[in-house]
Amino acid sequence: MKRKKKSYAKYGYLFCAPFVIAWLIFSLYPTIFTVLLSLTDFKGLGKVVFNFLDNPLQNFETILKNPSFKTAFKNTVVMWVLNFIPQISLALLLAAWFTDARYKIKGAGFFKVIFYMPNIITAATIAILFNKFFGYPMGPVNDIFTTLGWAEKPIQFLQDKTVAKGVVIFVQFWMWYGNTMIVLISGVLGISPEIFEAAEVDGASRLQTFFRITIPNLKTILLYTLVTSLIGGLQMFDIPRLFLNGGPDNGTLTTSLFIYNQAFSGSYMYNRASAASMIMFVVICGASAVLFFIMRDKDEAELAKLVRKQEKEYRKKMKEMQKGGTN
Amino acid sequence: MKSKRTSLALMITIYVSFAILTVLSIFPFWLMIVNSTRSTYEIQQHAISLVPSNFLMNNLAILTGKSFNPILGFTNSLIVSVGTTVCALYFSTMTAYGVVVYDWKYRRQFFSFILAVMMIPAQITMIGFYQMVYSVGLTNNFLMLILPAIASPTIVFFMRQYMIPSLSLEIIQSARIDGAKELYIFNRIALPIMKPALATQAIFCFVTSWNNLFTPLILLTNQDKYTMPIMVSLLNGDIYKTEYGSVYLGLTLTVLPLIIVYLFLSKFIIAGVALGSVKG
Numbered sequence: 001m002k003r004k005k006k007s008y009a010k011y012g013y014l015f016c017a018p019f020v021i022a023w024l025i026f027s028l029y030p031t032i033f034t035v036l037l038s039l040t041d042f043k044g045l046g047k048v049v050f051n052f053l054d055n056p057l058q059n060f061e062t063i064l065k066n067p068s069f070k071t072a073f074k075n076t077v078v079m080w081v082l083n084f085i086p087q088i089s090l091a092l093l094l095a096a097w098f099t100d101a102r103y104k105i106k107g108a109g110f111f112k113v114i115f116y117m118p119n120i121i122t123a124a125t126i127a128i129l130f131n132k133f134f135g136y137p138m139g140p141v142n143d144i145f146t147t148l149g150w151a152e153k154p155i156q157f158l159q160d161k162t163v164a165k166g167v168v169i170f171v172q173f174w175m176w177y178g179n180t181m182i183v184l185i186s187g188v189l190g191i192s193p194e195i196f197e198a199a200e201v202d203g204a205s206r207l208q209t210f211f212r213i214t215i216p217n218l219k220t221i222l223l224y225t226l227v228t229s230l231i232g233g234l235q236m237f238d239i240p241r242l243f244l245n246g247g248p249d250n251g252t253l254t255t256s257l258f259i260y261n262q263a264f265s266g267s268y269m270y271n272r273a274s275a276a277s278m279i280m281f282v283v284i285c286g287a288s289a290v291l292f293f294i295m296r297d298k299d300e301a302e303l304a305k306l307v308r309k310q311e312k313e314y315r316k317k318m319k320e321m322q323k324g325g326t327n
Numbered sequence: 328m329k330s331k332r333t334s335l336a337l338m339i340t341i342y343v344s345f346a347i348l349t350v351l352s353i354f355p356f357w358l359m360i361v362n363s364t365r366s367t368y369e370i371q372q373h374a375i376s377l378v379p380s381n382f383l384m385n386n387l388a389i390l391t392g393k394s395f396n397p398i399l400g401f402t403n404s405l406i407v408s409v410g411t412t413v414c415a416l417y418f419s420t421m422t423a424y425g426v427v428v429y430d431w432k433y434r435r436q437f438f439s440f441i442l443a444v445m446m447i448p449a450q451i452t453m454i455g456f457y458q459m460v461y462s463v464g465l466t467n468n469f470l471m472l473i474l475p476a477i478a479s480p481t482i483v484f485f486m487r488q489y490m491i492p493s494l495s496l497e498i499i500q501s502a503r504i505d506g507a508k509e510l511y512i513f514n515r516i517a518l519p520i521m522k523p524a525l526a527t528q529a530i531f532c533f534v535t536s537w538n539n540l541f542t543p544l545i546l547l548t549n550q551d552k553y554t555m556p557i558m559v560s561l562l563n564g565d566i567y568k569t570e571y572g573s574v575y576l577g578l579t580l581t582v583l584p585l586i587i588v589y590l591f592l593s594k595f596i597i598a599g600v601a602l603g604s605v606k607g
Contacts, residue, residue, distance in 0.1 A: 010431075011425070011428075011429050014425070015421050015425025015513070016425040016426065018422070018477050022475065026475035027449070029455070030455035033452075033454075036455075037454060103338065103341065111349065113593040116597060116600070117353075117586070120586075121538075121582055121585055122556055123538060123540065125556075135374075139374050140375045143374040174351065182597055183603075228446075231446055235451075238538075241540070242559075242563060260545075270454055280451055284448060285447070
């Protein structure tokens with residue numbers, strides 16, 4: 001009996017089908033819907049009808065001119081930058097300490113567990129906790145200030161924009177440096193130990209080793225950390241929302257919080273919220289594109305490049321041959 | 328001699344820094360736990376104390392006497408988080424299996440597509456998502472928080488990286504010869520092999536879902552459906568304004584389970600964070 005080799009290709013489609021269906025319903029459709037809504041006059045609670053605007057980009061213009069959105073965008077970027085710089089610096093320093101065999105850190109496992117801990121705790125809880133810490137008149141911080149005589153009477157910390165921003169920045173830093181540190185440690189451990197040994201034999205100092213060997217070899221991971229942190233930072237919501245709900249005077253307002261407020265708290269401006277979402281979508285896609293470029297398979301990319309090159313040469317040759325033929 | 332002295336100074340610097348960071352990590356939670364046992368009056372006198380008092384039950388009575396219901400929040404969060412984790416892990420592994428094991432026409436393109444959509448945040452498309460859910464009247468339905476997890480590109484990516492070296496095609500081939508159906512092979516042979524990867528991803532998926540505030544805040548309007556993070560946000564409300572001890576207790580109740588679970592699983596979690604960053 002002749003038997004054809006059974007093809008299993010259809011199972012490939014079947015096994016990937018749930019993912020695709022869920023993605024179409026819960027990701028693609030909402031994305032398209034959001035784009036459409038950003039071009040309409042859709043607002044108000046419980047409404048279902050909407051019309052496309054005569055000037056389709058009107059919502060975008062409104063949002064880009066909106067002073068609150070500008071403030072929110074500026075805050076988001078400022079708060080991300082000011083938390084990321086100390087975060088990555090400290091994480092790098094700690095990673096260098098933890099991975100250098102010469103130090104033989106005792107209790108390294110314990111310290112890693114403790115430094116990472118804040119990351120696992122619900123951000124909503126932490127936001128409220130820090131709100132209470134800076135409470136007036138008798139939060140713990142005021143307790144310290146008055147007890148130590150730094151202030152004569154309790155201070156209304158949270159009515160100060162700079163202090164409020166500073167606390168949000170600190171909380172972000174505090175929650176994430178442990179995570180970044182562990183990522184960087186695994187990066188350093190991935191560097192071939194021979195390079196470090198060679199550096200030691202050559203008499204390189206610790207600083208030299210750190211700046212000349214560790215950091216250049218961590219480039220990809222540093223870039224990865226940068227982009228993932230940026231994408232996360234651009235969506236900062238839980239902490240500013242529950243810490244002071246964007247206040248005081250929009251001092252901690254972020255773009256995500258702005259979008260939430262436009263759509264869900266009182267005004268129900270779904271069209272404008274959609275437009276603001278799309279603006280952020282473009283910004284985040286830009287950042288993602290960079291990450292995608294870094295993360296794609298290096299060998300594969302090189303192979304594709306080689307293939308393209310060969311094809312080009314082949315075509316060139318063909319052309320030359322044709323030319324030669326006509327001559 | 329000199330180098331020895333500098334290295335001693337450096338070692339002191341290192342351990343002092345570690346000590347400071349350790350205090351920084353523990354002190355806020357310690358303060359929170361201690362204050363949850365103190366009365367509002369005590370906290371108003373001195374908000375910082377290292378020793379617990381004995382007003383725990385009193386605070387609990389005030390806390391649960393108002394809108395904060397930790398047991399309900401806990402149950403709801405558990406339903407959502409378990410559902411999300413199961414959906415995300417099972418279907419992501421299935422998708423990775425479909426890409427790794429079977430040879431079909433567009434599988435390369437499909438995987439590139441997964442990489443491309445990996446970083447697109449759900450938050451950005453929330454308005455469209457909300458309107459879609461609202462128009463079919465499912466806003467207070469937990470399924471709307473759980474089912475989107477079926478398409479979790481990040482987990483598919485991770486599972487594929489793990490599957491390629493650990494799942495041998497010969498095993499699958501021999502199971503086929505024994506007459507096993509494809510789904511059976513996946514459930515009974517592939518999934519058990521993937522156990523270590525599943526465990527790591529399960530922890531992160533669960534914690535992410537447990538801590539999620541944004542989506543539940545938008546979808547859940549019914550108080551009986553509130554998950555833990557929304558329940559926590561009630562503590563910021565006016566009704567708890569002067570009940571300092573109760574607020575600290577409410578926060579403690581949401582943090583303690585996480586800390587306990589973390590201390591048990593910390594080894595896996597730390598290893599998982601490190602693994603996630605090493606790109607295969």
